[in-house]
Amino acid sequence: MSDNIKIEGLEIFANHGVLESEKKSGQIFIVNAVLHLDLRPAGKTGDLLLTVNYAEVCDLIVNKMTRERYDLIETCAEILAVAILQAYPMIHAVEITVEKPQAPIAHTFHTVKVSITRHRYRVYLSIGSNLGNREFHLNEVVRRFKDAEDIKINKVSSYHETAPVSEIPQGDYLNAIIECFTTKAPSEMMAYCLQTEAEIGRKRSGIKNEARVIDIDILSYEYKKNQGGIIVYQSINSDDPHITLPHPRMFERQFVLAPLFEVNPNYLFSHYHVPLSF
Numbered sequence: 001m002s003d004n005i006k007i008e009g010l011e012i013f014a015n016h017g018v019l020e021s022e023k024k025s026g027q028i029f030i031v032n033a034v035l036h037l038d039l040r041p042a043g044k045t046g047d048l049l050l051t052v053n054y055a056e057v058c059d060l061i062v063n064k065m066t067r068e069r070y071d072l073i074e075t076c077a078e079i080l081a082v083a084i085l086q087a088y089p090m091i092h093a094v095e096i097t098v099e100k101p102q103a104p105i106a107h108t109f110h111t112v113k114v115s116i117t118r119h120r121y122r123v124y125l126s127i128g129s130n131l132g133n134r135e136f137h138l139n140e141v142v143r144r145f146k147d148a149e150d151i152k153i154n155k156v157s158s159y160h161e162t163a164p165v166s167e168i169p170q171g172d173y174l175n176a177i178i179e180c181f182t183t184k185a186p187s188e189m190m191a192y193c194l195q196t197e198a199e200i201g202r203k204r205s206g207i208k209n210e211a212r213v214i215d216i217d218i219l220s221y222e223y224k225k226n227q228g229g230i231i232v233y234q235s236i237n238s239d240d241p242h243i244t245l246p247h248p249r250m251f252e253r254q255f256v257l258a259p260l261f262e263v264n265p266n267y268l269f270s271h272y273h274v275p276l277s278f
Helices: 020-025 040-045 054-067 073-087 134-147 186-200 254-263 267-272
Strands: 004-014 027-036 093-099 113-119 121-129 151-156 160-162 173-182 215-227 230-235 238-240 243-245
Touching: 004 054, 027 054, 027 073, 054 073, 073 093, 073 113, 121 134, 121 254, 134 151, 134 173, 134 186, 160 254, 173 254, 186 215, 186 238, 186 243, 215 243, 254 267
Parallel strands: none
Antiparallel strands: 004 027, 027 093, 093 113, 121 173, 121 215, 151 173, 160 173, 215 230, 238 243
16 A cells, blocks of 8 residues: 545535536535655655645645536546646645535435546657757657646657668658656547647658658656555556557667666666666
C-alpha cells in the first residue's frame, strides 16, 4: 500500500443532475478523496510544505462542486480528480468518490456513488522535423506543450541532427525528446499530438517515411506504483491500433536513444534493460 491522505464524508450542497429540478433546487452530495503521495519526508521533519494541506484540498473540492452545474456525477468526479492532480504535483494518484444520496430514484436505496482513480503520468515524446525551419518547428511544439493546461514539461533534450530513416531522398532531421507530466489519458495525448502537428503544418499523404514538417511520437506512458515499499514508475502497455505503448521501435532508433539518454540516463536500463553503450 502506498502512503495516502483520506478525506471522507465531505458534504456539499450543489446543483448537479440531469433533471432541471435538480439543477434548480440542489441537493447534498458527499465526496470522498484518497490522495496518494509520499508522506515520509513530512513525517520525518514535521514540515507542512512536504505534504498536502487537506483543508485546502477540501476548499478546492467545494469550489469545483459549487461553481458549475453538471448533468452527471461522473463529470464531477473527473473534474475533481484532474483539478487535484494539477494543483498538487506531489500527489501521484487520486481516488475520487462522489455520492448522491438524494438521487431521483423511485425505490428505496441508501446512496448512488461513482468512484474513479486517476494518475499523474510521466510521458516521453519524440519530436522531429526535416522540412522548412526545423528548429522553429521543434520550438513551437515545446511552446505549445508548455502552454497546455494539463501538461507540464519537465525536461527537453538538446536538438540532435540525424539522417532520415527512409529510402525516399530527403533532408536530415532535427530530433529531440520531451519528458513531461500530464493527467491526460494516452488517447487524449495522442489527439493533442495530432492536433499540434496539424496546426504547425503537417499534411499526411499516407506515404510511409516521407519528409515531415513535424512529427510527434509518444514513446512511453508511466505512472507511479508502490513496489515492495519503493515507489517506481510502471509502464502502461497498450496494443490499441491507434497507439502502441511503449513505442515498438523506440530502441531501434539512434535519434530516440541519444536524446532520451540525455534527458534520463537511467531510463533505458532500469525500465527495459537496454545497454547504455550505444
